[in-house]
Amino acid sequence: MADVLNLFQRPKTFGHGIHPVEHKELTAGQPIRRLPFAPELIIPLSQHKGRPAIPVVKVGQEVVRGEPIAQADGFVSVPMHAPATGVIRAIGLAPTAEGPKTPAIFLKVYHAASQQVLYGLDCEPERMNAKNLIHAVQDAGLVGLGGGAFPSHVKMKPPGRRIIETLVVNGCECEPYLTCDHRIMLEHTDALMRGIRIALRATRAERAIIGIEDNKPDALAHLRARLPAHLPITVEAVKTKYPQGAEKMLIKSLLGLEIPPGGLTADVGVAVYNVGTLAQMGDLLPKGRGLIERVVTVSGPLVERPGNFMVPIGTPLRFLLKQVGLHGAIGQVILGGPMMGMSVASLDVPVTKPVSGVLVMEREESSQKDLRVYPCIKCGECLNACPMSLNPSLLGELALVRDYATMAGQHHLDHCFECGCCAYVCPSNIPLTQYFRIAKSINRDRKG
Amino acid sequence: MATILTAVGFMAALGLLLALMLVMANRRLYVYEDPRIDQVEDLLPKANCGACGTAGCRPFAELLVKREIEPSRCTANSSSLNQVIADFLGVDLGVDEKRVARLACAGGGNVAHVRATYRGIPSCRAAALVAGGGRGCAWGCLGFGDCEKACKFAAIRMNAQGLPVIDEDRCTACGDCVTHCPKDLLSIEPLSHRLWIACKNPEFGALAEQHCEVACTACGRCAQDSPEGLIQIQDGLAVIDYTKNDLASRVALERCPTGAIVWLESGRVEKGRDARKVVRKKALSA
Numbered sequence: 001m002a003d004v005l006n007l008f009q010r011p012k013t014f015g016h017g018i019h020p021v022e023h024k025e026l027t028a029g030q031p032i033r034r035l036p037f038a039p040e041l042i043i044p045l046s047q048h049k050g051r052p053a054i055p056v057v058k059v060g061q062e063v064v065r066g067e068p069i070a071q072a073d074g075f076v077s078v079p080m081h082a083p084a085t086g087v088i089r090a091i092g093l094a095p096t097a098e099g100p101k102t103p104a105i106f107l108k109v110y111h112a113a114s115q116q117v118l119y120g121l122d123c124e125p126e127r128m129n130a131k132n133l134i135h136a137v138q139d140a141g142l143v144g145l146g147g148g149a150f151p152s153h154v155k156m157k158p159p160g161r162r163i164i165e166t167l168v169v170n171g172c173e174c175e176p177y178l179t180c181d182h183r184i185m186l187e188h189t190d191a192l193m194r195g196i197r198i199a200l201r202a203t204r205a206e207r208a209i210i211g212i213e214d215n216k217p218d219a220l221a222h223l224r225a226r227l228p229a230h231l232p233i234t235v236e237a238v239k240t241k242y243p244q245g246a247e248k249m250l251i252k253s254l255l256g257l258e259i260p261p262g263g264l265t266a267d268v269g270v271a272v273y274n275v276g277t278l279a280q281m282g283d284l285l286p287k288g289r290g291l292i293e294r295v296v297t298v299s300g301p302l303v304e305r306p307g308n309f310m311v312p313i314g315t316p317l318r319f320l321l322k323q324v325g326l327h328g329a330i331g332q333v334i335l336g337g338p339m340m341g342m343s344v345a346s347l348d349v350p351v352t353k354p355v356s357g358v359l360v361m362e363r364e365e366s367s368q369k370d371l372r373v374y375p376c377i378k379c380g381e382c383l384n385a386c387p388m389s390l391n392p393s394l395l396g397e398l399a400l401v402r403d404y405a406t407m408a409g410q411h412h413l414d415h416c417f418e419c420g421c422c423a424y425v426c427p428s429n430i431p432l433t434q435y436f437r438i439a440k441s442i443n444r445d446r447k448g
Numbered sequence: 449m450a451t452i453l454t455a456v457g458f459m460a461a462l463g464l465l466l467a468l469m470l471v472m473a474n475r476r477l478y479v480y481e482d483p484r485i486d487q488v489e490d491l492l493p494k495a496n497c498g499a500c501g502t503a504g505c506r507p508f509a510e511l512l513v514k515r516e517i518e519p520s521r522c523t524a525n526s527s528s529l530n531q532v533i534a535d536f537l538g539v540d541l542g543v544d545e546k547r548v549a550r551l552a553c554a555g556g557g558n559v560a561h562v563r564a565t566y567r568g569i570p571s572c573r574a575a576a577l578v579a580g581g582g583r584g585c586a587w588g589c590l591g592f593g594d595c596e597k598a599c600k601f602a603a604i605r606m607n608a609q610g611l612p613v614i615d616e617d618r619c620t621a622c623g624d625c626v627t628h629c630p631k632d633l634l635s636i637e638p639l640s641h642r643l644w645i646a647c648k649n650p651e652f653g654a655l656a657e658q659h660c661e662v663a664c665t666a667c668g669r670c671a672q673d674s675p676e677g678l679i680q681i682q683d684g685l686a687v688i689d690y691t692k693n694d695l696a697s698r699v700a701l702e703r704c705p706t707g708a709i710v711w712l713e714s715g716r717v718e719k720g721r722d723a724r725k726v727v728r729k730k731a732l733s734a
Contacts, residue, residue: 093651099580101651345564345579371567431569438574445627 011214013239014252016387018421020176020242020339022215026299027179030307032187035323037084037109041314042094043069044104047352048143049150050076055105061088066119066289069105078141078151080105081290083312085113097335097342097349104350107314121288125198130156133202133285140284141291141353146170146181146245146274147336149354152281155273156202158266165269167199167208168254169278171223172238172245174213175337178357180295183308184279185212185219189226192275194282196233203271207232210275211254215240242339243419247272249387261415276356296351298324300360302331311351318347320358331363339420374428382422382432388415392422392432399435407436408443416440484537485509491533493524495600497622518542524601524620547621549595549604549614550637554646554708554717555588556609557731559661576630584659587648589633595625609731616715643678643688643696646717647708650684657706661724664708670700 046052053070063069063082070080086109094104137153144150173181196208212220214237224235238244238253247265251257257268265272280291292313299306304325334341335355382392398407407413422432489509496504500521511517519533520542534541561584566575572594575581581590591610603618626634647664649656656663666684675695680687698711707723
């Protein structure tokens with residue numbers, strides 16, 4: 001009977017948004033596999049939002065897999081752990097996806113180092129109080145693995161008098177190509193449920209809702225069948241639409257709530273966690289371990305053996321791409337999804353905590369299309385696409401005349417979270433999102 | 449008829465009353481402003497560039513009339529006009545050394561390697577936001593000419609290798625280019641600072657040279673031979689102590705193996721004889 005009713009129920013969603021080609025079939029059926037260690041791992045000290053970690057190891061020191069190598073600097077910061085057994089070769093500057101070189105720990109991995117994690121202290125999260133749980137989450141070095149990289153424990157303790165009522169578990173994975181969260185929901189279900197239980201205890205939330213896009217019916221059915229009976233956890237299907245996985249959009253879809261401008265999700269009593277983050281939390285916390293690896297989707301038209309891999313943090317892209325094989329010359333390498341991910345300028349950039357995908361695009365794909373930028377024809381496609389209901393067309397014209405103050409003041413540029421919908425639909429190829437990123441960077445400079 | 453007369457009479461009376469109020473207000477609220485401020489402002493370039501350290505030309509003129517600032521502080525004006533202002537106000541012209549913008553990078557397309565090609569909006573700021581712009585050196589000039597576009601005095605011109613060249617005569621040291629460079633490579637320096645480190649790469653040795661042929665490798669030869677701590681190696685870069693600028697000479701140039709130390713005189717960039725000769729004119733391939 002319930003199934004019949006479900007047929008008439010339309011999945012929850014938000015207004016506007018786009019439907020990019022998914023390309024998920026490349027890796028959706030690929031189980032998570034492990035890779036050998038790279039000969040050298042590069043662990044940047046600042047892989048998260050907040051202050052960089054402080055190294056606690058010296059050059060030449062031997063470390064075992066899982067051992068802490070850097071400690072958190074204050075509350076909004078997380079420690080780092082050794083992803084493999086080896087010796088610290090250097091502490092110096094390493095390239096990042098963003099561009100500037102930042103301090104990092106270079107770990108030379110011992111030949112035939114074991115994948116077994118040797119470091120950790122078993123504990124019982126079920127018996128810990130909220131305060132200790134938040135500490136434990138910070139000690140595990142957990143950050144938002146969906147791409148935000150915001151330290152997970154900070155979200156558990158919202159500032160001021162805000163309280164968390166609802167825990168939203170983000171299993172949307174709305175970016176094309178990416179399937180790592182999909183695989184985590186199918187394969188790491190027990191860890192995910194443990195993680196949700198821990199997060200419920202730590203945030204003191206009353207209920208948890210798992211939001212999954214309806215293009216993953218197997219994950220929906222799998223999780224629905226394995227929900228613990230005595231806990232207030234529900235699974236909700238949401239419409240397959242980009243950017244459904246953005247936390248503001250998902251909260252609007254599931255709960256109908258809007259976060260006030262410049263506010264936090266905690267302002268509406270919600271904390272959003274990615275399924276990958278919670279699965280790691282459920283896996284690591286009972287064992288007292290730290291985050292040393294994550295699931296990464298390696299895909300794209302140039303990859304010979306696309307798949308989902310458990311990749312140690314710090315693995316250089318060069319090594320990762322060698323393992324999966326490439327055919328043809330690399331056109332572009334993107335960390336994350338194709339919509340919001342970052343192009344990298346060097347294959348020496350390591351996989352860091354927020355990297356959910358590595359996509360290799362071909363050169364021809366970009367050159368076949370007409371990439372000339374034409375003037376705005378006021379078609380209004382971008383207005384229909386913008387999930388924040390901004391006016392990208394007008395903002396783009398203001399960016400052309402460099403009126404960045406008006407963009408931020410009257411036209412709410414700060415609400416833009418750079419999802420890229422406007423640039424995606426623009427028939428004139430106007431690089432709107434890039435304009436907005438420039439404008440925001442200049443406004444930040446002026447304020448500072 | 450009487451109605452019209454009443455109306456006209458009323459309006460006239462009202463007009464007189466309001467006029468009287470205006471006269472009173474003008475008397476009571478009158479602010480004396482030195483007429484010389486306007487005259488001095490007319491002699492200033494009115495570029496409102498802010499190089500003098502005030503908000504614009506009018507505030508500068510006010511300070512001039514109050515004798516709180518010297519006319520020579522305006523670097524956008526010609527020195528003859530500044531002399532006219534000084535004579536007009538009966539003050540000393542003052543000595544303010546001419547300052548110009550200097551670029552701390554020598555990595556043009558012919559010497560600095562490109563790791564990845566950037567194909568977006570042709571602006572340094574935009575490129576810097578996409579993986580740092582694709583240049584091998586994360587600190588170097590991107591060469592899209594944001595500084596050239598920002599310069600109101602047309603003092604910056606991009607050369608064939610994609611490096612900005614600053615025209616010392618035209619530069620007014622307003623600092624617009626300094627704020628527009630996303631890599632913080634430009635700074636305002638007095639003309640007498642002739643010895644100059646044209647590099648910001650803090651890496652050492654081969655690491656620095658891997659991406660640019662004219663990088664400062666922090667080898668320390670210049671510092672070893674420099675008189676009384678004029679040059680020191682700090683954080684992987686040679687740093688010149690300009691309080692000892694009188695000791696600076698072309699000797700340091702001869703010590704530098706890459707040519708990261710240069711001598712800037714009359715618009716020319718001089719390198720030491722031992723500096724690596726780069727005769728290549730074309731850009732290096734990615």
